[in-house]
Amino acid sequence: MSVFDSPTSRRSLLARSAKVAAVPAIAALGSSALITPASADTTGLPDYAPIPPSALGPAVNAQGYYVGRIERNLYWVTDGTYQAAFLTTKDGVVLFDAPPTIGRNLQRAIDEIARANGVSNKVTHIVYSHHHADHLGASSLFGRDVERIGHAETRRLLLRDNDPARPVPDVTFERRKTLHIGGERIELAHLGTNHTPDNVYIHFPDHDTLMLVDVNLPGWVPFQSFNLDEDGPGSIAAPAKALAYPWKHHVGGHMGRLGTREDMTVHQQYIADLVDGVKAALTHVDPTPFFVKYGDNTWAAVKEYQSAQTKYAADPVIRKYTGVLAAADVYTQSTAFVILESIRLDLGIGSQVHA
Numbered sequence: 001m002s003v004f005d006s007p008t009s010r011r012s013l014l015a016r017s018a019k020v021a022a023v024p025a026i027a028a029l030g031s032s033a034l035i036t037p038a039s040a041d042t043t044g045l046p047d048y049a050p051i052p053p054s055a056l057g058p059a060v061n062a063q064g065y066y067v068g069r070i071e072r073n074l075y076w077v078t079d080g081t082y083q084a085a086f087l088t089t090k091d092g093v094v095l096f097d098a099p100p101t102i103g104r105n106l107q108r109a110i111d112e113i114a115r116a117n118g119v120s121n122k123v124t125h126i127v128y129s130h131h132h133a134d135h136l137g138a139s140s141l142f143g144r145d146v147e148r149i150g151h152a153e154t155r156r157l158l159l160r161d162n163d164p165a166r167p168v169p170d171v172t173f174e175r176r177k178t179l180h181i182g183g184e185r186i187e188l189a190h191l192g193t194n195h196t197p198d199n200v201y202i203h204f205p206d207h208d209t210l211m212l213v214d215v216n217l218p219g220w221v222p223f224q225s226f227n228l229d230e231d232g233p234g235s236i237a238a239p240a241k242a243l244a245y246p247w248k249h250h251v252g253g254h255m256g257r258l259g260t261r262e263d264m265t266v267h268q269q270y271i272a273d274l275v276d277g278v279k280a281a282l283t284h285v286d287p288t289p290f291f292v293k294y295g296d297n298t299w300a301a302v303k304e305y306q307s308a309q310t311k312y313a314a315d316p317v318i319r320k321y322t323g324v325l326a327a328a329d330v331y332t333q334s335t336a337f338v339i340l341e342s343i344r345l346d347l348g349i350g351s352q353v354h355a
């Protein structure tokens with residue numbers, strides 16, 4: 001048995017080793033193998049560009065988490081890959097998302113802060129960003145007496161999915177809801193579909209903070225296929241909606257650090273560059289050779305034609321953002337594919353009507 005048998009341990013180990021590798025002081029250990037793994041690499045796995053140190057956040061502790069203050073009584077917790085937030089109030093703690101990878105470290109982080117500040121460590125409310133299990137799967141750890149708040153569509157999707165780890169919200173809203181809990185103010189808004197139909201904006205007007213999950217992952221390009229996007233135009237529009245709020249700090253739900261307005265703008269530009277690249281590919285990549293070669297095998301022709309289009313769109317974007325956003329060479333082409341399909345199918349660009 002090794003730690004790699006557990007996906008959770010594996011993930012936090014990987015997150016930790018990524019951080020360790022980024023610390024130049026590691027060289028002091030005298031193990032060159034740690035900093036030049038490629039020299040001894042016999043795995044046959046592909047190499048990717050080094051990630052910029054700016055993509056990484058603070059080191060996690062021995063239990064695998066980091067907790068930090070955002071502003072005043074608002075805090076964030078990360079395991080290096082996932083993020084949650086919590087607000088300590090005079091009446092108890094309001095938790096925002098409960099990723100299962102952080103799991104029981106959520107309460108440990110809350111205990112640590114509550115002990116230091118002499119406030120209650122009792123979680124009284126959990127606010128859900130959206131229904132996905134990777135952000136809510138530790139919700140049931142907090143028992144039945146907690147009030148859960150989420151969008152009406154989150155409730156509908158969770159009733160459908162029937163996962164005991166994610167109790168459905170007790171309190172729901174459709175468009176906007178302002179929460180007043182323990183003297184604190186939290187503004188929830190559903191501004192249309194983006195990553196999922198139910199993903200909401202969580203604004204902390206008195207803490208200069210916006211939580212918007214699975215749209216911009218600060219310092220990193222989106223995860224595979226535009227964060228497994230469910231609505232191209234909605235996700236492309238989301239950063240502008242986020243920037244329309246006043247805030248300084250962004251909780252993106254992922255990776256090891258908080259985001260800034262500059263991070264949101266860089267993400268917005270990265271997506272805009274991919275949109276431009278895809279539009280250019282629609283006119284510049286000639287489909288003829290693909291259809292000539294594959295004949296009656298239409299799917300083979302379409303697959304290779306679209307692969308050439310996404311490569312045409314992604315290559316200059318990968319060059320521009322390598323060293324700016326982590327993993328540009330890992331996931332940009334898969335995001336380009338989703339944007340290509342959105343531009344074709346949602347916007348109708350590139351569609352030709354038969355004469």
Ligand SMILES: [Zn+2]
Binds near residue numbers: 132195
């Ligand atoms: Zn999600």
